[in-house]
Amino acid sequence: MDKDALAEAAARRTAAGGSELAPQDVERVIDALFGTVEEPGVIAEGLRGGETVTVIGFGAFQLDDDSRAVLRPGQALNAYVNATD
Incomplete structure (x- = not known):
């Protein structure tokens, strides 16, 4: 998409x-x-400012140890993506 x-x-x-x-x-x-x-968007600006940007259920954007932006998926996103029909 x-x-x-x-x-x-x-x-x-x-x-x-x-x-x-x-x-x-x-x-x-x-x-x-x-x-x-x-x-840059507000997510990138937050990360650059040292913040973790969290969207409850979706996940959290944060910097890893190498200062790369990563998404840590939230419980609701993981549950939906991994659901078996």
């Missing part, structure tokens, strides 16, 4: 709340969180 498909899927999910967000608006949020080539 590329960023466009991610934005479109997330926009469709917002319709459950009453009014669907435009995919372009969701893409701006994705860019703000994860960054672009031109500008």
Whole structure:
């Protein structure tokens, strides 16, 4: 799934709340969180500032011992991905 498909899927999910967000608006949020080539996102800025960025259920972004950004998946993400139908 590329960023466009991610934005479109997330926009469709917002319709459950009453009014669907435009995919372009969701893409701006994705860019703000994860960054672009031109500008870092708030996750990168937090990591650079020495913080761990945690999204409950999804996981935590942190720096490893070599100062590389890594995602430590949360319990809910692991449970969903590893579920057997």
